[in-house]
Amino acid sequence: MSIILDHVNYVYSAGTAYEKHALKDISLKIEDGQFIGIIGHTGSGKSTLIQHLNGLIRATSGAIYYNGEDIYDKGYPLQKLRGKVGLVFQYPEHQLFETTIFKDVCFGPKNQGLSQNEAELKAFEALRAVGLSERLWYQSPFDLSGGQKRRVAIAGVLAMKPEVLILDEPTAGLDPKGRDEILDQVVRMHRELHITVILVSHSMEDVANYVGRLIVMNRGQVMFDGVPREVFAHYQELEAVGLSAPQVTYLMHDLRRRGLSVDESATTLEEAKASILRALQVGSK
Amino acid sequence: MNFIEARRLVHEYIRRDEEGNVESIQTALDHVDLDIEPGKFVAVLGHNGSGKSTFAKHLNVLLTPTEGTLWVDGKDAADEENLWEIRKNAGMVFQNPDNQIIASVVEEDVGFGPENIGVPTPEILKRVDQSLKSVGMSEYRTHSPNKLSGGQKQRVAIAGVMAMEPKCIVLDEPTAMLDPNGRREVLSAVQRLNEEKGVTIILITHYMEEVVDADQVFVMDQGKVVMEGTPREIFSQVETLKQYRLDVPQITLLADELRKAGLAVPKGILTRQELVDVLCRLY
Known part of the structure; x- marks a missing residue:
């Protein structure tokens, strides 16, 4: 069980004046159950990279294998892949839309074709997993605090039972306690649900505290890939590309x-x- | 005279149903008393929902008090006649740079504010020059804002506010969406405006490290100001801050832990340099 990227390239707006080589020859192996951090300055290719992992963006060249299968093969069920590789975008609470929290979380599994009962069961488990108090479930998601809304949004992705959970800056805009709560919850989910977690972050302290493997992106390439203490030993090189230790x-x-x-x-x-x-x-x- | 003076300031968000009956009342500001002197660098801390942003929005009259009084630069914010004068003097910068940039060329964006209030063209050009220079973005003058990094966009937004020649800039989590480099850029631009131009800065943030150099810190909780003091005074109260869902800079926390472990480290260490000096003396 793994995700393998084999010489992946991605070029935005190829052949126009805005052409940009966003990913350059990326080869990576993401093993099952890892807790990975991705850092890189704005525009370094982080977001483009994670959108490849669930097939939202199709590589210009190169191949991606999910559990040994080429996701670009004809007939590969990309729809299913998106359920297996759950992507939580930045400020996911902006995507909440239903009248109650519970209905909002049911949306994903229902969209996957599950029956009402099954979807509710999944929503129940997901809301439990993100630690949102049960007395809030039937309220409007719009009355919640920032941190709580974000949990609901994460639950919406979890309800689809992903094997890999990708979070793009899940703590942006949260207060320090809210930051710790979300990250602790992610650690718990990683441990208890045995899922692979990929955390995109701008906080060097957070990735140092939480991840086992750290990937540094710069100009569309992998600059470093290792355990945090190895990576942060290169602090001067990190500073040169807009990061820090x-x-x-x-x-x-x-x-x-x-x-x-x-x-x-x-x-x-x-x-x-x-x-x-x-x-x-x-x-x- | 204080630049900002709030006396028993109350703000209530009132929700009504379709018939106009009151459904719920949420008190976002609960009798806030607060003074800010001109030229100061002030930070406001508080957890999500503590009332910081509601307070900030009063400073340039995006919201008006439900009760109590707020004077901005000596003008009563509740008096509609003062509205434009106050907005000109207290500019605001928000969290998301993409929501604040409207023009397709950097210089046009910066010139939008003064153009809107009828400043003559040669004067606008002068202000655009100066504002871009003050945030270190002159070389991007004719660029498209779309191609800029987050930190650069935020500095363009600040330049847009500076072009109005405000006495005060209120920044509501201006670095929340930025990478470390962008955070540094924005913060040093703001510090420079404060030191060189004497602009009063009110910085709302969740990053404790950004507060270390402020003149004064206010901590808000449940719509009230619950702590007030210098960064050193505030950050020496680690436990109290944690109760308010806040934190201290990582260095301060480490110093605190070392003190608890029995080392003779004083309370309220703020910077790396201070901690290095203290520890080397112990050695």
Whole structure:
């Protein structure tokens, strides 16, 4: 079970003055059950890339295999693929439209051709999974707070029972607590529903805290691909392309320069704390 | 004199059914008292739904008070006669750059505001020049806004506000949709306007790191101002902030954790440099 991208290229508006080579020769393997972060500055190709994964955009050249099958084969059920690879766009709450939350979440599974009963069952499970209190389910989605609306929108995608869940900046515009709540929920879903999660984010701290594998996009190419601490070790190269490392990583480099023997590759608060305490204990002895 | 003065400011969103009967009342601002001096860089924090944006929208009279009074630059915001004067003096920048840019060329977009209020053409050109320069976007003057990055679009939006020569700019989460580089660009442009042109800045944000250099911070919760002080005073109260669904900068949080672990780290560390200095002294 995996997604494989084999030398994928995508060119926008080919043959016009606006031609843009948005993805250049991308080859990637996304294994089942991974928790992946994608970072990159605006226009680096992140969104174009994720829209390839569920066939919303068709590559100009190259191939994409979902569980071993070429999704560009004649007769490949792209409709089904879109149920299996669920994509939550930026500001998904703008896509809510039904009169009640529950009806809104039923929309996806009903569209997949499920009966009313089956769709309701799926909606029930999805709303449970995103942790939205049951007393809200039959209210209008428009009366909810920003964070709650976003959960409903994510539930709408989850109700289609995806094997892969892609979230494009799920925390944009949320307050710090709302950010943590959504991300913790995503971690829980990853663990309990055994789904692959791909998180597109502009927050270096968030990806450092949550993902196991980090892909950096730049000018339509994969610039780095590895565990966060490896990737953030290249912080100067990241800065050159409009990104950065988590704040604590910079701190560790500063401390090192001042002679403290701390671990420079720390990317999370916990790692930094442990390393600083260790370095100071050793120093004072 | 204060540039902004709010006294027992109340705003209620009232929902009515088809017959006009009141269905529900939501109090978004609940007796807010708040003063902002001219030329200051002020940050407003608060969780989603705490009343920040409702407050911001009062500052240029997109909303009017249900009760209480608000003076902007000495003018009563409830008096319709002051409407245009206040809007000219307190410009607003919103979260999504794509919703704020209307023209197909950068310079036309920046000139739209002054043109709209009948500023003579040579003066408009001068203002467009200066505004674009002040946000570092002069070289994009004749470009299409469509091709710009998020941070560049947001700076064009700020230039559009600057062309109105406001005394104050209110920014409602201007960096929420931007990548790290875009955030840096926008923030440093805003800081420069504050320092060099003396424009009063009111920045609403969910990014605690952006608040570190502010002169003054207000924290809102349930329509009330619940905390007020310098960034250092506010961010030394980690637990209280968490109650209000907020956070502190990552560096401040780390310093706090180290202090709890027994290191002699003072409260309210804000920057990397400060923490490095403290830790090196302990070493």
